[in-house]
Amino acid sequence: MRAGLEILGVTKTYANGYRALHGVDVHIPDRRLTTLLGPSGCGKTTLLRLVAGLERPDAGHLIFHGEDVTSKSAEQRDLSLVFQNYALFPYLSVEDNVCYGLRMQGLSVASQRERSTQAIALVGLHGLEKRMPHELSGGQQQRTALARALALQPRILLLDEPLSNLDSNLRRHIREDIRALQQRLELTVLYVTHDHAEAMSVSDRVVVMQEGRIVQIGSPRDLYERPLSEFIAGFMGDAATFDAEVNIQGLVHLGPLQIGPYPGLRRGAVRVVVRPHAWRIAPASSAGLPGKVLRSAFLGPSSEVCVRTTLGEILVQIPSEGTAYTPGAPVSLFLSAQGVSVLLPSIFSNVPEPLVQL
Ligand SMILES: Nc1ncnc2c1ncn2[C@@H]1O[C@H](COP(=O)(O)OP(=O)(O)OP(=O)(O)O)[C@@H](O)[C@H]1O
Numbered sequence: 001m002r003a004g005l006e007i008l009g010v011t012k013t014y015a016n017g018y019r020a021l022h023g024v025d026v027h028i029p030d031r032r033l034t035t036l037l038g039p040s041g042c043g044k045t046t047l048l049r050l051v052a053g054l055e056r057p058d059a060g061h062l063i064f065h066g067e068d069v070t071s072k073s074a075e076q077r078d079l080s081l082v083f084q085n086y087a088l089f090p091y092l093s094v095e096d097n098v099c100y101g102l103r104m105q106g107l108s109v110a111s112q113r114e115r116s117t118q119a120i121a122l123v124g125l126h127g128l129e130k131r132m133p134h135e136l137s138g139g140q141q142q143r144t145a146l147a148r149a150l151a152l153q154p155r156i157l158l159l160d161e162p163l164s165n166l167d168s169n170l171r172r173h174i175r176e177d178i179r180a181l182q183q184r185l186e187l188t189v190l191y192v193t194h195d196h197a198e199a200m201s202v203s204d205r206v207v208v209m210q211e212g213r214i215v216q217i218g219s220p221r222d223l224y225e226r227p228l229s230e231f232i233a234g235f236m237g238d239a240a241t242f243d244a245e246v247n248i249q250g251l252v253h254l255g256p257l258q259i260g261p262y263p264g265l266r267r268g269a270v271r272v273v274v275r276p277h278a279w280r281i282a283p284a285s286s287a288g289l290p291g292k293v294l295r296s297a298f299l300g301p302s303s304e305v306c307v308r309t310t311l312g313e314i315l316v317q318i319p320s321e322g323t324a325y326t327p328g329a330p331v332s333l334f335l336s337a338q339g340v341s342v343l344l345p346s347i348f349s350n351v352p353e354p355l356v357q358l
């Protein structure tokens with residue numbers, strides 16, 4: 001038995017015949033924060049609702065700490081869900097919102113008060129207990145929803161895009177709070193988002209979904225540095241992909257550039273994913289990939305330089321303190337090992353197997 005939640009072969013077809021999940025297999029480890037990441041409509045909420053017991057799968061099983069909970073109701077599963085739009089009860093105060101579920105569970109008034117005081121303090125809302133939802137900011141409302149879920153002391157906390165209604169500063173602030181709370185209380189959290197930066201910043205593990213399937217599972221670094229497909233590479237941040245050739249020694253040829261050798265790479269065509277920070281730029285010389293600067297943008301600590309080359313237009317990210325490159329300047333591009341990975345054509349269609357990391 002593995003601690004945590006095992007999702008085994010779960011398939012879900014809606015009443016209109018639409019199949020939203022196709023045989024999903026994933027382990028959600030205990031005391032960790034796992035993120036479901038994927039574009040709109042890929043089935044994240046559907047999977048979360050199945051875990052919560054709000055929907056039933058057509059096939060497959062949900063095993064929670066070794067116990068099959070597939071046919072158990074939502075109440076019997078001992079988990080809390082914070083929805084995409086966190087709907088607080090508008091006519092209940094912060095405290096009463098937080099106590100609501102506890103009352104439903106039949107806790108004594110004294111225990112309700114103790115748990116809610118604790119949860120409200122945990123999310124930093126101490127002093128606002130008597131406020132009504134309309135007297136709170138968006139962030140405070142979001143924290144109230146979180147306190148309401150935490151007060152239930154669930155075995156798993158399910159968060160469906162909990163920051164979607166907040167501005168970017170608040171999103172960052174609250175996601176840091178959620179992560180800190182999760183680590184301090186060692187909570188098991190399943191967190192849904194379509195924002196890769198959010199997923200990277202809060203997660204122990206990220207599960208990437210595409211069209212009702214899991215396409216990769218790994219740490220934020222794994223997914224960024226070793227994406228299994230162009231879709232994942234692009235979804236995890238800026239990336240350009242190029243056709244390249246592997247020679248008999250395992251060297252990867254990308255235009256005039258050569259990287260490697262990499263044992264295990266077989267001779268033939270591959271696609272290479274390159275992050276903007278993997279490029280090095282230098283004044284034009286006979287070495288490297290020749291190009292001409294099209295434009296550059298200062299972004300604070302780093303700058304982006306767009307270079308026209310025979311491989312197409314390439315976006316290069318460089319530290320701002322270095323040389324400034326002005327439009328029209330002839331340059332040469334080189335590749336560093338960090339931020340380059342090879343996609344092998346044979347694995348495009350099927351899931352996970354680690355990729356070669358350059
Ligand atoms: N009740 C339903 N009946 C039929 N199809 C549905 C139903 N609910 C969701 N779907 C479809 O199932 C697919 C997955 O929906 P889901 O809500 O799980 O996506 P999501 O990944 O959470 O997307 P988002 O990021 O936009 O919230 C979508 O194509 C959606 O249109």
Ligand SMILES: [Mg+2]
Binds near residue numbers: 044045046084160
């Ligand atoms: Mg959703």
